[in-house]
Every structure is written in structure tokens, then in C-alpha cells.
Amino acid sequence: MSRTLLSRSLYQLQNVSRSNGFFLHNSSTKFKHAVLAAFQPFLQSSRPYANSPQPAASASSVDQAELAKFAAIAESWWDAEGPFKPLHVMNPTRLTFIRSTLCRHFGKDPLSARPFEGLKFVDVGCGGGILSEPLARMGASVTGIDAVEKNIKIAQVHADLDPVASSIEYRCTTAENLVEEQQKFDAVLALEVIEHVANPDGFCKSLSALTKPDGATIISTINRSMRAYATAVVVAEYILHWLPKGTHEWSSFLTPEELVLLLQRSSISVEEMAGFAYDPLTGQWSLDDDIGVNFIAFGTKINE
Amino acid sequence: MSRLIASRRLASNICVSKLSARTFCNDASAKLNNVPNSSQFNKELEDEQGFTNDVPQYDIAIVGGGMVGIALASSLASMPLTKQLSIAIIDSNPALTNGASIKKDDPPDPRVSTVTPATISLFKGIGAWQYVEQHRHAYFDRMQVWDYTGFGYTRYNARDAGKDVLGCVVENKVLQKSLLSCLQASISVSAGLFFFSTLEMKTEQNKDFKKTIYSTRLSSMSLPTRSSVSAAGDLQSKSLANLAKLELSDGTNLYAKLVVGADGSKSHVRELAGIKTTGWNYSQSAVICTVEHPAENFCAWQRFLPAGPIALLPIGDNFSNIVWTMSPKEAANHKIMNEDDFVKAVNNALDFGYGPHPGSRPFSGDILPSFFRPDVTSSANEGFELPPKVTKLASHRMAFPLSLMHANQYVSRRVALIGDAAHTVHPLAGQGVNMGYGDVASLSNVIADGVAVGSDIGEVTLLKKYEADRKTANIAMMAVLDGFQKAYSVDFGPLNILRAAAFNGANVFAPLKKNIISYASGELRLPFLS
Numbered sequence A: 001m002s003r004t005l006l007s008r009s010l011y012q013l014q015n016v017s018r019s020n021g022f023f024l025h026n027s028s029t030k031f032k033h034a035v036l037a038a039f040q041p042f043l044q045s046s047r048p049y050a051n052s053p054q055p056a057a058s059a060s061s062v063d064q065a066e067l068a069k070f071a072a073i074a075e076s077w078w079d080a081e082g083p084f085k086p087l088h089v090m091n092p093t094r095l096t097f098i099r100s101t102l103c104r105h106f107g108k109d110p111l112s113a114r115p116f117e118g119l120k121f122v123d124v125g126c127g128g129g130i131l132s133e134p135l136a137r138m139g140a141s142v143t144g145i146d147a148v149e150k151n152i153k154i155a156q157v158h159a160d161l162d163p164v165a166s167s168i169e170y171r172c173t174t175a176e177n178l179v180e181e182q183q184k185f186d187a188v189l190a191l192e193v194i195e196h197v198a199n200p201d202g203f204c205k206s207l208s209a210l211t212k213p214d215g216a217t218i219i220s221t222i223n224r225s226m227r228a229y230a231t232a233v234v235v236a237e238y239i240l241h242w243l244p245k246g247t248h249e250w251s252s253f254l255t256p257e258e259l260v261l262l263l264q265r266s267s268i269s270v271e272e273m274a275g276f277a278y279d280p281l282t283g284q285w286s287l288d289d290d291i292g293v294n295f296i297a298f299g300t301k302i303n304e
Numbered sequence B: 001m002s003r004l005i006a007s008r009r010l011a012s013n014i015c016v017s018k019l020s021a022r023t024f025c026n027d028a029s030a031k032l033n034n035v036p037n038s039s040q041f042n043k044e045l046e047d048e049q050g051f052t053n054d055v056p057q058y059d060i061a062i063v064g065g066g067m068v069g070i071a072l073a074s075s076l077a078s079m080p081l082t083k084q085l086s087i088a089i090i091d092s093n094p095a096l097t098n099g100a101s102i103k104k105d106d107p108p109d110p111r112v113s114t115v116t117p118a119t120i121s122l123f124k125g126i127g128a129w130q131y132v133e134q135h136r137h138a139y140f141d142r143m144q145v146w147d148y149t150g151f152g153y154t155r156y157n158a159r160d161a162g163k164d165v166l167g168c169v170v171e172n173k174v175l176q177k178s179l180l181s182c183l184q185a186s187i188s189v190s191a192g193l194f195f196f197s198t199l200e201m202k203t204e205q206n207k208d209f210k211k212t213i214y215s216t217r218l219s220s221m222s223l224p225t226r227s228s229v230s231a232a233g234d235l236q237s238k239s240l241a242n243l244a245k246l247e248l249s250d251g252t253n254l255y256a257k258l259v260v261g262a263d264g265s266k267s268h269v270r271e272l273a274g275i276k277t278t279g280w281n282y283s284q285s286a287v288i289c290t291v292e293h294p295a296e297n298f299c300a301w302q303r304f305l306p307a308g309p310i311a312l313l314p315i316g317d318n319f320s321n322i323v324w325t326m327s328p329k330e331a332a333n334h335k336i337m338n339e340d341d342f343v344k345a346v347n348n349a350l351d352f353g354y355g356p357h358p359g360s361r362p363f364s365g366d367i368l369p370s371f372f373r374p375d376v377t378s379s380a381n382e383g384f385e386l387p388p389k390v391t392k393l394a395s396h397r398m399a400f401p402l403s404l405m406h407a408n409q410y411v412s413r414r415v416a417l418i419g420d421a422a423h424t425v426h427p428l429a430g431q432g433v434n435m436g437y438g439d440v441a442s443l444s445n446v447i448a449d450g451v452a453v454g455s456d457i458g459e460v461t462l463l464k465k466y467e468a469d470r471k472t473a474n475i476a477m478m479a480v481l482d483g484f485q486k487a488y489s490v491d492f493g494p495l496n497i498l499r500a501a502a503f504n505g506a507n508v509f510a511p512l513k514k515n516i517i518s519y520a521s522g523e524l525r526l527p528f529l530s
């Protein structure tokens, strides 16, 4: 992605945040590295950039090597102290963001226990269902999809423990396949997935195609920021020793600007964005206006 | 017979609430009409293959409908995010279901609580304070604390903390009844009949709103474990195995996502959840009763005697409540001595008994550091006063042993402890029930937060937030009260002088006093860390 594009999208992003009056309190940022450390399982393993040539926009978003990582630790999805601990701990915080943006967007009562009643959501890359279950409890009829069969099995077994969660429809498939089936949803969510897919561009197009007109899309991911870079540089340098010449992308992490741009090109206009801040004293996460490390974006479908 | 009706209605409650979520409920309603008696009903509950969906399932089962347990139910019912939760309250106390009203003219019950402004605002939020105000209650704006050595005294005035009142004394039964009225106020008229063992309450806004009182006791409880869940066969028994199962002493079984132990200091829930406690007995007892005096009292009085404090708390009209701490042997004595002698003993303890009155002015400070000298705010220089003379005993006397107990954990998966089940304190500063109400406010907020983000409300990561919120606050309060208790149960000359000095210090050192008031009124959480 060229520099000019990036700076233009940055300008856009600033406009976006201003027009929405989206200002969050600035809290301490010095603990952000803790966040990153929490994601080490995803960061450390080398991505096979060299082996997989950049796929065409319409190709599958599936990156087999990435999927193998998840399949290997699938059993631990619901172990709150296991490798997915960061997702468990972050869950209430990101659900707070989802609740407030979607209640506003769909005109739902924010004081209702089940505000999403009557809405169809798809959780793309649902993993073990850490996000799908709360969404179902909040009243949404949820479809959870993941490219890893094992994840879907774990998600199903866990959901069966709770009658409300057992209403979730879990399927082992990809966003592209749902697009082919011409499925449409009020809200399309892909949290901590885009950094694991083979072509983010095509992936965003699929998410957009799954979103109903006037629907919403929510994406969260890790920023490819200097702070993230600082931690990953060791890995990158190590990798650079054997990566073929011309491999200039050391990571497929997206910056917020790039994500906004990708979504814009897929007819989704990002309207709100927030960062996650970790407080090591309380062990809790909170929403923050610093999108330097982990961030979440809410966008709406642009109707052509 | 009423049991049968209760069971049938119960089953229908469950069914109605589940219809939207699951289609197999149709079977259950068909089954319902065939329930001939309660024993068969219960047998069916245990039927493995059978209609396990007849077993009542609740979001929350509150074990113990005392002042604290009922407050949690009312608090949850009053908040938009939690009002739809289905709640079972389990307590055999007939006061919960007999609907008997409290007569304003009856002399006050000896069991009273001093509620702090923080508790009053919880009650106002719930909508229960208006009911308290319809009954006997006594606000007080002054407090005098002194001791038998004649060396020191201190007076607190609500004015010093910029407040109207320091607290309010209310009979325990009034607190409980007011909270209960609040729950009942939300029964819509269309809900119709009122069952003695099962109250079904519906709000106008939300037909799913459901609160049920089981007039029985908890006999055992099983909590989900990894193996119990995986051992369960079909889907339905798996989802049941994932809940807490309660067995009640009348044979009823029920399931809940969250069991709240509000069953007092000897909590059965705590024991069944395997939560250990730390604590000790004080080898002291308290004698409590209601007394009468010639004029109305607006001040809370507390005098420290060699064996422990005696408190005279206003309870409205010409009545006050006595809480008198002494050795168990003395307590037994004071409980049975004839009334005239008891009244004499009380007057003696509140006047010249055991030692002289403190000087007519607060201590003027020769041996105290200069910063303890009286500053010249008028309220800090209020003179020592004598409490009203007691003329008559107005209730029976009760004696109970005192102890300090703290649960090592407040929560585990699907279990949370509140009130005396989590902590029991010396009644010295009237903080016992206020700590419980602090728990109620915190736990209901944590549950509301959990509902807002679609959490399983019995999940331990959620419940830990309640524990983190309350444990530090409660331990700080307990340490202070225990420290007080220890300082006043040892009769060493020098120590007495020190504590008298501390009293004087408190009396003359306005900012410190303000802190003490804020702390005693439940506003300051950690007096010594803030």
C-alpha cells in the first residue's frame, strides 16, 4: 500500500472520528506491550508469506498455515487461563463497544437485557464461540462460522451447555461460501480474524457482501504499529534471514488507516473506532481512544 | 394442597418462560396437566430419561430471605437490565409469605439496625425507603461516645460532615418488610391469586418478570464439575449438569445459573460450596432490648465500660434500643434479672456506673500534642450531655454471642456469598447489615454488567469482580471494628488514657472527625488508605 494512500486514509479516519464526536478518555499507554505479549501465540509463529503468493481478490481467504495453529490448540478455547485468555479477558470490553454501537445503529433500547432480539448476526471466524455465545444471550440469532472443523465442534459442544447459546447455528465454512449462498445479515462481525486471513481485501469484500443494506460490520484486529513492530522486529529480523528477496511485508497486520481504506473500498464506511487499554493492576480492559495496539471498528454498509 | 398448586404453577412458570427459547416446551405443558400430586411431580424430576424440563430452572436462586437476601431480589427487580431475571428465594421464615402487616403502635422490636446514608440511598434506588418511612424509624443527627474513665468523650454532629443525618435506626422487620413490599408492588393485578408458598410476581412492563418464594430450606447443593457435565447423556441433561442443583428440604429440586448464599453467619451455601472461613468468638455476648424514657431521643449514645460498650439508639417516640456487650455469664444474668433491677443497671451503665462523667469541657490538652488542641469551631466544642433516663423495659430481652468471621472467598463458579454469610462482625458500630447492603449494591451492579454484555451470570470471572469490589472494603471495616473491640475489652490504665486521648483528638480535630463520620456512614471505603 502506497504512502499517499495511507496518509489520505489517515485524514479520512480523523474526519470520521471527528464527525462522530467519538472521543474516549485517554488512559495510560505504557502497559500496551502487555497486550501484545498476550498475543504472542499469534505473533510468534512465522507466516508463510514466501510460500503463498498474493492471491487474487476473489480467492479464498483461507490461510492453511494459520488454520493449523488454531486447530492445534482448539481444545483450549474455553480454558479462561489458556492460550485464548486475552480473548476471554477482552470479551466484556469489546461487547460493550458492540452493544453501544449496534444499539444506536439499530435503534435498540440500550437498557434492554436482549437488545438484539430479532436481528441476524454472523460471527465470522467464531473459533470456540467466545463471542457468539454472549451475542446470542443478548438476543441475536447468531450464525457462527469458522474454517476449522475442530473449532466448530468445540463451539457446538460448549453452546449445548446453555439452552440460549444452543440456538446458535455453527457451521464450518468461510465467508466466501456464505456469499455464494447469498446469505445476508443485519450485522457481520469478524473479531481478531482479519490478521489471519490470506487476502484481507477480498475478505472485507465478502464481509460487505454478507451485510444487508443498512446493516453493520464490526472488525477488530491488532495494529501494525511501531509498538507492535518493536516487539516483532526480533522475529522479523530472524525471519528476514531466510525470507526470499522481495518479501517486504513482514506481517499482514493492518493499521487502522488501512482497515478503513479496505472497508471503504468494500462499501463499508467506518463510523466509530476504539482501542483497548489494559490495566495490569485490575487485570481489566477498557475502551480507549488510543488505537495504537488493539482496535475495533464499527462500519455501516454504504448503499449504492 | 397449596404445595400442589405451587408446584403446578411453578411448572407453568417455567414453561412459559422457556417457550420462546425451546420448542420442546410443548411436551412439558402437555405433561403439566397430568401432574396429580406433589410426590409424583418430584419423582418425575428425578426421572433420568423423562421430562427433566419440568424441573424449575432459575437464573438466580437466593438462599436466605433475610434483610440482605430480600434486598438483592428487590435490587435486581428494580434495575432495567436485571428485572427480567427469574429468581427463586428460599427461606422458611413465615414472615416472607404470611403477608402480616406491621402495626405502627406496637412497641418497637428489640432487633434493630442502624442504617447508614449509603444504605438509605440503596433503599431509595430500590424504591423501598418510602415504605420504611411509613413505619417506625428514627433519624439521628448526633452521636456521643464516651468512656467510664471519665477522661474523654466525643460528640459527632451531622453538621460537621455537611449532612442532615448520621444515620437512621430501623427495626429489622421493617427493613425486610419494606423490601418485600417493593417486590410485591410490582405484581400486576392481572397476576391474580396470591399463593402462600409461591408468589408469582409480574411487572406491568415485562410479563417474563418472575420471582418465586419457596417456603422451605436448602438441604443440599451440587455444583457442576467437568466430569459431571461430560458424564451427562443427552443435550438436555448436559445443560442441566452445567447448572447448580439445589435440593430443598420439602423434596423440591431446582436448578440455577447462580446461587447466592444470603443465609446468615452459619451459611449452608458457604459450607456446601466448600468455602472456608477465618474468625473467632469474642467470648462476649450482647444483650438487646427496647426501653422507654420520658422524652424523644435524637442522639445515638455509646459508652465504653470495662467489659464492653453499651449503646442507646433512638427508635422513635419515647423508645430507644439497648445493645449492651458483656461477658456471656453477665449477659445470662442481665437477661433474667427482674425488670426494675435491669432498668437500674442500664441507667447506672449510662451514667455514673464504673466511673465518673468526663469533665464538663472536652479535654483541654496538656499532655496531648499541640495539634490535638481544640480548634475553635463551635460544633467541636459541644459539651458533654447525659443520655435520657430509662424508665421502663419495653420488650423482652435477648442475648446472643458475638463473633467475627470472614469467608476466605466470596465467590466460586455459580456461587456468591453476601451479607453475614460472607462476614459477621461485632455489632459495635452497627455496621453488620450495612456491609451486607454494600454487597447487595455491588453484586447487583456486577450482574447487570454481566447481563449487558451477554455473560453467563454464574461465571466465576464475572463474580470475581464482585469479590474484588467488596472484599477489601469489608476486610478494612472488619479490621477497624475488631481493633476497636480489642482496645475496649482490655482494661489497662495507660491504654484507657490513650483511647480517651483519641476520643478527645477526634472531638477537637475537625477534619479527622469528618473522615470518621464519612467512614461510619458508609461513604468512605478505606478510611486509612484514602
Ligand SMILES: Cc1cc2nc3c(=O)[nH]c(=O)nc-3n(C[C@H](O)[C@H](O)[C@H](O)COP(=O)(O)OP(=O)(O)OC[C@H]3O[C@@H](n4cnc5c(N)ncnc54)[C@H](O)[C@@H]3O)c2cc1C
Residues within 6 Å of the ligand: B063, B064, B065, B066, B067, B068, B069, B090, B091, B092, B093, B111, B112, B113, B114, B216, B217, B218, B219, B262, B263, B264, B265, B267, B268, B288, B400, B418, B419, B420, B421, B427, B429, B430, B431, B432, B433, B434, B436
Ligand atoms: C441481635 C443482633 C443485633 C444486631 N444489630 C445490628 C445493628 O444494630 N446494626 C447492624 O448493622 N447489624 C446488626 N446486626 C447484624 C445484622 O443483623 C446482620 O448483619 C444481618 O442480619 C445480616 O443479614 P443476612 O440477611 O445476611 O443474614 P440473616 O439475617 O442471618 O438472615 C439469614 C436468613 O437465611 C435463612 N436461612 C438460613 N439457613 C437457611 C437454609 N439452609 N435454607 C434457607 N434459608 C436459610 C434464615 O431463615 C434467615 O432468614 C445484629 C445482629 C444480631 C444477631
Ligand SMILES: C[S@@+](CC[C@H](N)C(=O)[O-])C[C@H]1O[C@@H](n2cnc3c(N)ncnc32)[C@H](O)[C@@H]1O
Residues within 6 Å of the ligand: A061, A062, A063, A066, A067, A070, A087, A124, A125, A126, A127, A128, A129, A130, A131, A145, A146, A147, A148, A151, A173, A174, A175, A190, A191, A192, A193, A196, A197, A198
Ligand atoms: C484469534 S481467533 C478469533 C476467534 C473469535 N473471533 C474471537 O474473537 O473470539 C481467529 C479465528 O479465525 C479463524 N479463521 C482464520 N482464517 C479464517 C478464514 N479465512 N475464514 C474463517 N475463519 C478463519 C480461525 O480458525 C480462528 O478460529
